[in-house]
Amino acid sequence: MVAPKIWNAMEAAEEARENHGSSGIRSSSLTVDPSLSLPDMKPCIVELCKDLFKNWSILDDSHFAVETVSGGITNLLLKVSVREESGDIVNITVRLYGPYTEFVIDRDRELQAIQYLSAAGFGAKLLGIFGNGMVQSFINARTLTASDMRKPKLAAEIAKQLHEFHQVEVPGSKEPQLWNDIFKFFEKASILKFDVIEKQQKYETISFKEIHTEIVELKELTDRLNAPVVFAHNDLLSGNLMLNDEDEKLYFIDFEYGSYNYRGFDIGNHFNEYAGYDCDYSMYPNKDKQYHFFRHYLEPYRPHQVSDKDLEALYVETYTYMLASHLYWALWALIQAKMSLIDFDYLGYFFLRYNEYKRQKEKCFLLVQLYLSGSGTG
């Protein structure tokens, strides 16, 4: 097993300290125990805020209100409202990384990306980092549901924003990470041991030999497409989309899985999320709905001028990487089943994603072969 890369919070904090003048990102070496109850955690959060934002250090603790925004599937997110001396209220969020999340999330990669993405106007502004988390601006908006996300007007807006997102340049290697990540997940996922006997028995029904063959075959197929590579969000589910209804501003949030990747993966992965938390894959968009999305993605200001050839190419690309998205999150779920402290049936989630992969595979492979042979997709 490849040794997991443990995010070096101290190094990152030190780097941010050095860069503070230019990037405006503050840093603290404090850590907050995520297992504390909210009342016990509050004094630690207040101390952290005072350490990061020196102008708040003179305020009495009664000026700080702390509440939970979300348990997330991965992290704990808190909202801190600070009544400043002037009487103004400032809202920020404090994100505590979930334990062991470094097994599936590269925090260095996330932190670097977030700075460039937030400078380009995406997501919440990064205000500071600390030993086991980060502080960001609070976004005044509601979180979308899967059914919101499927509405044509919002789908067009998401496509348009994704087009912009994919234009952002993040320094560093521009190598697509998909297959590196999938193989890394595979290595970890294939050697797990569960203490709970039922879980272990369920786990033992999985054929990793079969999965490995699937990964290799799918990689070979996607390689033949020469798909464009962009800086991708990689986790565009409804919970990572927020909308302010008044000014109709849409926000992409949560760049934990962001990396250079195939654009078709970002889109296919997003379409898989139409299934919502119940994984109802009958909600996957039909060809018309996909084309609606593609038009606004490819030409946000002239959606009706996109050529049939470009639509078809993106259709094939998306279909193929949609399969990769199932493999990616299926393997991710196995690692979570072992590592996460969150009470969620990750093992069951593996089967939902992998079974859907198997259900779609043949049709997809056939479609790509037809397309590559020049016979079209019909």
Ligand SMILES: Nc1ncnc2c1ncn2[C@@H]1O[C@H](COP(=O)(O)OP(=O)(O)OP(=O)(O)O)[C@@H](O)[C@H]1O
């Ligand atoms: N900066 C923010 N301002 C306001 N609300 C936010 C902000 N960031 C996240 N949220 C809210 O908290 C929820 C969880 O956030 P996020 O997805 O970043 O956490 P997570 O732990 O990574 O969750 P998951 O693993 O489920 O994606 C979002 O769906 C959104 O409702």
